[in-house]
Amino acid sequence: MQSIILAVGAINLSTVNRNVELICIGNELLIGKILNTNAHWLARRITSLGLLVRRITVVGDDLDEISSAIREAIQRKPSFIITTGGLGPTFDDKTLEGVAKAIGCELEENKEALEMIKKRYEQYVAEGRIKKFELTKYRIKMAMLPKGAKPLPNPVGTAPGVLVKYEGVNLVMLPGVPQEMMAIFDESVVPLLREVAGNMVFYEASLEVRGVPESDLAPLIEQVMRENPYVYIKSHPKISEKTSYIELHFSTTSEDSSVARQRIERSIMHMSELISERGGKVRPIQA
């Protein structure tokens, strides 16, 4: 009976679409002005929730680039496309226009979004941060959402996040300011991701290897992965002026965290033995 249950489990897992794509929008990323910490933070959080980031695309503040990146991502049919950047009041904030163009719909003034924006500015006035405010076209712009979209409250800043469902894909648009992006993600996006991911957990650990070059680790990695089919092992050569070593990173995903932990522990023990036999030294790396 157990084998049948396992089989059902496996089928369940494979039929759930856990693919996520990130699209980061902003010239500042393409000119190397800033590091893409948003993609890094999102990739880590999404992975830890048990979903799979399949691609990260960075494009500039260009309507055609944004809409084609979104259209291409939709064609790959991920469960979620999450964008960062381009939701603000300035002329180069073109993300929502890009989404509308990609899915062939109009932008319209969203009452709920406008209400959120108004409340935020009223709060700024009450706090004395600004003297007064008018609903200028630049402020109304932040409430011009694709038809049928849902605004996601921004607990930190002005521009709301946006959710649009299109052809089975959840399109989530988040601001580029990290604090705003993170706040909306935690409050409004995590619950949506959890619905898809269920109880999947991602488990990982790393080993520092010295005394065996990467090209000699290659067959050992293949051997340990063959005997631990749910564990992914990747080697990362680390070089600095003072020292160099190989980091071996072990990871797995499971609905049962103790199963995940056991898989990693078993493959690390196995790998450590093989490396010791070849005269190498291993040591766990603290996360």
Add this chain to the structure above:
Amino acid sequence: MQSIILAVGAINLSTVNRNVELICIGNELLIGKILNTNAHWLARRITSLGLLVRRITVVGDDLDEISSAIREAIQRKPSFIITTGGLGPTFDDKTLEGVAKAIGCELEENKEALEMIKKRYEQYVAEGRIKKFELTKYRIKMAMLPKGAKPLPNPVGTAPGVLVKYEGVNLVMLPGVPQEMMAIFDESVVPLLREVAGNMVFYEASLEVRGVPESDLAPLIEQVMRENPYVYIKSHPKISEKTSYIELHFSTTSEDSSVARQRIERSIMHMSELISERGGKVRPIQA
């Protein structure tokens, strides 16, 4: 006469294809294990050389993902596609296989590349870093290049970089280890980029703005950009627990560095006046 010369200059600039795409390969980027510092460094360097990074794509260690990302980039016809990662000896180093699949050619043992790899291991033996070495299939793998490719010497590590020309696009494959990537880029790729970029320079400066919200800066940005058509101005709201302000980033590209500097200075002065008139405060940000 001057207007004619200017017109010729403008035609020259627009006919040179200065577009570059980056493709970063590695599961470690998609699970958020590491920050994509390679893309950041390359984008900054390429921009400072006067070229335009148009897109950055991150995919995992998956042959189909790699080859489709490369094929899609080729279709957009940039002057250069630069990849990072996936050139090493392990099973998941699939970049060159992905390139070969994308451009429909075979991988073959490249004598020059094999010689580079052999020399590197002989050096490791001479330095006592390893006792002996054999040309195992894992080491030969690093010399299996797309037919007609040119290996680019790796002054720091083992795997050479690779250059392939295909349909007018320069495909440059660099290792993922930052020190190796940077060394090959500086030694072998910069001269190729300079051939395309000529004497173009990128010039930038930033202004810290307080006391005017971003939505009220929006019309000022439009006004200054209209009157300084070669200058791009982008606003970046900065929030921290202690303080919040807007960074206004001014940038331009020109073949004449003094022209570039003057453009930026003029637009910064103009913007500063407009902000002061509205009761805001500005201060230059040191790079």
